[in-house]
Amino acid sequence: MPANKTYRVVIMHLDKGYAEPVSFGDTKELLGGSHLAAALYDKYGLPNEHWDHPDQPLIFAIGPLVGYFPLMSKVVCAFKSPYNDQYSESHAGGRLALAMRFANADAILFRGRAKTLSAAVIGARRLGLVDVHYLKGMDVFSTGRSLRKTIEGFSGHRSLMRIGPAGENLSGYACINVDTYRHFGRMGSGTVMGVKNLKAVMVQGDESIPLPEGKAYQTLFRDIYKQMTATHMMSKYFDLGTPQNLIPLNELKSLPWRNLQATHDSGVEGISGERFAKDLLLRNTACSGCPVGCIHIGMLREMFSDEHRFKYHQVAYDYEPIFSVGSMIGVTDASGVLSIMDEVEKVGVDVMSAGVAMAWATEAFQKGIITEEQTLTPLEFGYVEGYKKAVAHLGYAPNEFYMRLANGALKAAAHYGGEDFACVLGQEMAGYATGEVFFAQQAMSFRHSHLDAGGYSYDQTHNEQDADKAIDYLIKDEQGRCVLTSMVACLFSRGVYKNDVLSKCLDSIGYPELAGKLDTIGADIQKLRWQMRFKTGYDPVQTKIPKRFLEIETWKGKIDPQYLDTLKHRYGQALMEIGRS
Known part of the structure; x- marks a missing residue:
């Protein structure tokens, strides 16, 4: 099966409301993914303009092996970051990579700013914008439910990216939610969508692709698939998953606790991978094209305010979210951690940045650098309800303090004080x-x-x-x-x-x-x-x-x-x- 000589890139001009497929690059030289995205930014990017310039590109790129081999399941998102105004990337799984392959798009590039809050629809047979002004301010979950009903066709063969209020309010670390359980998390990709008036992107896999002929490909696929599924090499990702790292890192004095005031704590048992698996794990799921199933879905059970009925949420968890809204803010109850994660998902912020920012704010609150007049809720290590309210404030930015904190802990500290204990390493x-x-x-x-x-x-x-x-x-x-x-x-x-x-x-x-x-x-x-x-x-x-x-x-x-x-x-x-x- 001869490969294409160039990559097919769909460029959507949001300000003009139309899209055009173009040929780009040489497939003998460019590898796809990170390589293709950087080359596209080199051509279409505006390195000397601010990140929010309308013509700064937002790029999504896949690689040549997507759809042909197991675990070729990621997408690279490239953009000029609102966090530091520099070129950056974020990576996510879900159904997006396969949807792009079956939409005949090696990359999707957005330019301009839509006239109204919009959703883009990308497919091999359909390209366009849908006016969704009525979704303004809506959380990630409600946005997803609405768009699945509004934009019809190809159910199960499509991928839905969307942002929450944090992206619309231009948080420095707003994320893009991908198919509910995956994210372009770090460096503010969701804010790039927000500044472009782009609430969501639906990629429809409405085409087919030919498979290579002959036994060589089939034999190679079977061998790789067997290594992924029939050996112990990948089993750890399916079993406890990355949360298995909590206890070993804690024993190594390498797990951050309470804004990195400690690197070890006996409370780790309450948020360990073992505890999550025993008490909260509902099921495993996987990105499209992956036979492993590393995505762990926990069941969150909470009482309505009238205390007569329960509500249930399915929340994906892994090591980084447990660290950031668990040990880093002193929460040692797995259910409490999951409930904070649920709030993080709703507003659409990066969970690591949100948790670490709240950890700084908690220590600053304790030291009297900031007050409850600014935080709008008491902040105390381990206090779950306070953090749930703080997460909502990070997303909706109701005052100057949360506007600053939503653009990074170090930026908030530069204004209020406490830079010495802002746990920021680039982000x-x-x-x-x-x-x-x-x-x-x-x-x-x-x-x-x-x-x-x-x-x-x-x-x-x-x-x-x-x-x-x-x-x-x-x-x-x-x-x-x-x-x-x-x-x-x-x-x-x-x-x-x-x-x-x-x-x-x-x-x-x-x-x-x-x-x-x-x-x-x-x-x-x-x-x-x-x-x-x-x-x-x-x-x-x-x-x-x-x-x-x-x-x-x-x-x-x-x-x-x-x-x-x-x-x-x-x-x-x-x-x-x-x-x-």
């Missing part, structure tokens, strides 16, 4: 207080994500202080992940999808030129992405790591400020060599 920290290598990595890496490279893993397995060795690891690990995110493989599958396997996959569906480049193309993707980041104003020299990160203790002992500073300096130098060469 609000991920849940790994593992040590100096991870702190430097998240603070300075491409999208300030714990998934940009495996710094958290490196800290857990290396006790020596060798900055050159650590930086070399981070750079090379990022290159490998660039290949996977360009293929749009779920990173859980990285143990299976080594370069030799990926090369066979590409060759089997008609991409022999790309198949022969995988050992070098990772560095090319890495370079292009960093070039986009530097073009939009990134300066690693300006990176600051708040004092709180220097005050903790991990399994290796106290954090070494000098070693952390050395890592930061040399990592910055390495990134500048990549991005400015």
Whole structure:
């Protein structure tokens, strides 16, 4: 089966209300996903304009293996971030990747600003905008219910992205909800939709794709599928899932508690993966094209205010949400954690940023830096009802305090005070207080994500202080992940999808030129992405790591400020060599 020579990109001009499919790039050179998205931003982006310029593109891109192999189930969303006004990415699963494949769209790019609050419909046979002004201010769940009834056709073969009030109110970390249980979470992609007057995007998979002929593809597919399902390699993601990390990280003194005032607490049992599985787990589900089923759905049971009837919600959980609205804010009851997650889902904010921002606000409240007049509710570590109200305020931004906090804990701290204990590493920290290598990595890496490279893993397995060795690891690990995110493989599958396997996959569906480049193309993707980041104003020299990160203790002992500073300096130098060469 010969591959297409170019990628098919659907460009929707929101201000004009029409879309046009265009051919873009060379499939012998561009890998898809992160690679394709960066190339599209290089062509269509406005690096010197502010993030909210109407013609800044919002890009969604998939890779060549989507629809052909298991766990090729992610989509890359690229944009100029409202959080830092620099080029960034976010990744999500759900049904979106397959819906785009069956809509004959390798990428979707939005430009302009719709005249009224709108929903975009993208399919192989249908392209257009729908006026949904009546959804203004509506939460994520209500928006989904309304649009599924309003936009007819292809039920079960479509993917629905939408934003909540946080995106409309231009929060710095509003997310895009994808098919209820997945998200483009970090760096404010939902706010980019909000500023474009785009409440939702429905992608309809209304076309078919041919499968490769011959036994080579079939044999390769069966072998990969077997590795994904018949071995223990992926079983941990289905069983307890990522929440199994709570207890081990707590024992390693690497789990942030109460705004990182501690890295270990006996209360972890109440929010452990085991406790969630025993008391709250309802079912597992999976992204389309994935046989593993790592998405854990918990059942939340709450009493109505009249105390005579119960309401039930299904809420997806995994490690990062449990850390951010659990240990980070001192909540040690699994049901309480799930109820805060439910509020986070409604308003449409990134759960990690919301939890860490509330943790800063709680400590600032305790120290008298801010008052209840500003927070509108008492904030106390472990106080679930207060946090549920605070989450709603983050989404709806009813006063100046929440407008500032919704744009980042460090930005709020810069105004009110308390910068030393704002747990921000480029953006609000991920849940790994593992040590100096991870702190430097998240603070300075491409999208300030714990998934940009495996710094958290490196800290857990290396006790020596060798900055050159650590930086070399981070750079090379990022290159490998660039290949996977360009293929749009779920990173859980990285143990299976080594370069030799990926090369066979590409060759089997008609991409022999790309198949022969995988050992070098990772560095090319890495370079292009960093070039986009530097073009939009990134300066690693300006990176600051708040004092709180220097005050903790991990399994290796106290954090070494000098070693952390050395890592930061040399990592910055390495990134500048990549991005400015």
